[in-house]
Amino acid sequence: MTTAAPSVSVYLSNRGNSIRQTQGILQEGYAQYLMDKHHDAKNPYGIINMGTSENKLCYDVLGKRLTKPDMPHFDPSLLQYSDWKGHTFLREEVAKFLTHYCCSPNPLKANNVVVMNGCGSLFSCIAAVICDPKDAILIPTPFYGVITEDLQLYSDVKLFHVPLDCEADGKDSRPFHLTEGKLEEGLKRAKQEGLIIRAVILMNPHNPLAEIYTADEMIAFLEFAKRNELHCIVDEVYMLTVFDESVSFNSVLGIDSLPDPQRTHVMWGMSKDFAMAGIRIGTLYTENRDLVEALAQLGAFHGVSGNSQHQVAQLLQDREWISKEFLPENRRRLKAAHSYLTGELQSMGIPYLDRHAALYVWADLRKFLREPSFEEELSLWKGFLRHKVVVSCGQAFCCSTPGWFRIVFADQQHHLQLGQSLRIREALKEIEGSPDSHAIREASDESEKSEKEDSDDSDNAVVVNSTSSPESKSSDQLMEKDCPVPDTGPLDTGDLVLLDCQASKPDSLGSLIGTLRHQIHSSDWLEKNTPELSAGEDPQILDVFKALLQRARK
């Protein structure tokens, strides 16, 4: 915690003071960001946001659909009080949509759908009705940290962490590998501490790992929950945000026969897959009537505008648009942006978990810490902020090892370029220059060495370990911050290896321009993305960018 928590207020209760003082580790950064947002034209030196998991790549596609004539709609019933679980017409569309995209073996039922203003509200409500105050819910770490507040603020429910190790521990293992065994161990430990555990939270695709669990893995986790009579809250808000054709996502709603359907509750929403966090729509699918009834009682606090419900229903029923326009284009752009960012990481010698889902990359910046502590991690994060780029550090996700960062790539490429290629690079360079950072200097020496060996060929650097083939993970390797990278041949499986990205070939940190030019040459991103102007973009930016592009190509 770095910002001073606000002082105790005489106007608030103890609970109120504690709510007011709750500050996520990143709050300071977001506060700064809100006051100094980057804007291409109006505030070019403002903060670039690579921290919030938002998809900013498809507003033009969305804009076309959302301005079609079926969207604005006036009907008195939309202005009236309605079913607090959501209008029937929307719940029907959600059921049909999930049936289709989750490949459900049987048609899902509108009656099992609860719609609320976001998945945070669903987490809060579910915690309130399946837990008593001070009860706890199991969650593997790292995890999307906001869930802590979702369960805590209103419902006074704790999370019990099951830490996943960033190092693969043997054959068939992979970094941050979640297994039934680890869940069992975690549960045992929680019970030893006298906690009452009511549920386990699983995310698939995972936030922040972007890991996709196979159907078999998910079934194993669900069996664990069943064995222990735990509810299983499965968060699938990134289910359509998978941008590698060779990777298939399996929703638990597609499982033929769920181990414990009465305790399996599946979340989905519009925020990530349709880039519409602002429309405030989260959905829950559960066969448990008691849960639905209890949630309905809390629904009045989490109601969604009738008009937004109409729009979302229109969108979800437009299967043609979703499957043939939005998803392919969205995936193509995500893939290109992911490829740009990971190319940058590779060129900077930064290992990362190579996954092809969600909107972010989980990157290993341990070598830039002067010592393996969360203070150091925070100090690095602040360094980025000083260089006007906000990302998320691992501590915000309760990661057990300091030095990991979540970097969001789903943004216009000139923002990525500014944020990653310039500002993050500069921040790291500054650390490199600081007297304490022997490790970094060594890593940097190594970088230069690698560059000599591999010349300009970094674009061919192959990243391994796609979640579709977990078996291939035996070569997962880990770069230990305190030890310099060895300059001998192939990387071994000891403690000095690159994680999940084979032999990344960082160029000299000094040759920034060269890297930029290289990226521009080796990527087809610009060709695919700059000619069209996204909605809301300043036209001047396009011109400036095109000019830069021409110059870079010379």
Place this chain on the structure above:
Amino acid sequence: MTTAAPSVSVYLSNRGNSIRQTQGILQEGYAQYLMDKHHDAKNPYGIINMGTSENKLCYDVLGKRLTKPDMPHFDPSLLQYSDWKGHTFLREEVAKFLTHYCCSPNPLKANNVVVMNGCGSLFSCIAAVICDPKDAILIPTPFYGVITEDLQLYSDVKLFHVPLDCEADGKDSRPFHLTEGKLEEGLKRAKQEGLIIRAVILMNPHNPLAEIYTADEMIAFLEFAKRNELHCIVDEVYMLTVFDESVSFNSVLGIDSLPDPQRTHVMWGMSKDFAMAGIRIGTLYTENRDLVEALAQLGAFHGVSGNSQHQVAQLLQDREWISKEFLPENRRRLKAAHSYLTGELQSMGIPYLDRHAALYVWADLRKFLREPSFEEELSLWKGFLRHKVVVSCGQAFCCSTPGWFRIVFADQQHHLQLGQSLRIREALKEIEGSPDSHAIREASDESEKSEKEDSDDSDNAVVVNSTSSPESKSSDQLMEKDCPVPDTGPLDTGDLVLLDCQASKPDSLGSLIGTLRHQIHSSDWLEKNTPELSAGEDPQILDVFKALLQRARK
């Protein structure tokens, strides 16, 4: 409590079971209503809703405005996460709007505005941050009963009731008269019971009384709160729903110098004044920064769709439309509907509190109870439900005396006619015919007598006691259920008098047709309202209704 509460679920926690089992007294009726909604064409024998406080009179006016080209709007920022207190553009418009319509002596500030998805959410949040669990908040009864759940479900805060007597107790008093003294007494009693009271809730205009408190009265209440270091939550959601030109409403935001600005928090929203409960917009105005900060932390659970925020901002800034189109027309229609319903009540000999605000009338049906008990009140309420009309009984508002009902009049006249003139009348007639109801039969005898005395002149029946002149309330009079109405001349100030409506002249309960014809002749309601079809209305209905109108006029 009449419906069996759901049994204990093994899937829910104790808290969850208790949340699920929370059932308002009226829930059964609304559940029935939802399954059997009246629809003019599709379900003409379905249940008429005169229970939910919704304004259904102006959808045509609203529809015209809400379908104007400025309403649908695409902007990426509306699809993104935003300030959980509401977009700045909306908070600015709310501040300007309140400055104008609350006649604030100084411009109100956007920074002091918090926007959430409804006032229920605001109640829940405020309770969470100014109270600890089990603390309590003072509230005069009767009051809008849902507040009980708003404070209880998430925040575990109780209401402590300050009962207002339905009988005026002396000079300068009026029925259900709230005074500083009563608040002081209530607070003393609460403290004696060992409760920690953190705040007092005031509603102006009041729900369900439709009472409008003067600025002096409100200042006195605020002084009480200040003296006792209580927060004062002022609910002004009906502030523009005042339809008598001679009555002026004074918002506490218009007070020159608030007694305790740091503890004065004013609620308003779109649900009532703009008939848009479905858009889920509630606003709070408070100068207390600590409170704003604490609410902001909970805001993520109560976010509003960016698109709806845009629409509401467009509406609120259209001062021309609000002041020159919507408000005058809305008030005219409300006045006519109110006049129709109160005419009916008068013709049926039912006393009511004569106020000219909000969307409902608080009516005294005590004479229809076989004994003064809440069981009897509920039984009468169920009688209405059997006759396919749902209203709200006093118990739902924690009224201390059984027999009072809140009847919503803000609906199309043919619905009022069906609900009030036919179904409620029939239900009461049925009770009249039942062997136990000696009082009712006597009342009915009296009705017939009155009718003879006053012939067909009931339209001139003057109702007294408008809130603009509380001094005139010394003649407020009360009909005591167990005693027959005296058949002698002018009503006296004893215990057998009509409350707040001077010498109502009920016609014979048998001459229903005559009354209908009379109403049609004596009211200009039909002329003003039927020719235009409201949005969503079935055109056939208009034809049928016009034909009926013609026949009735013959």
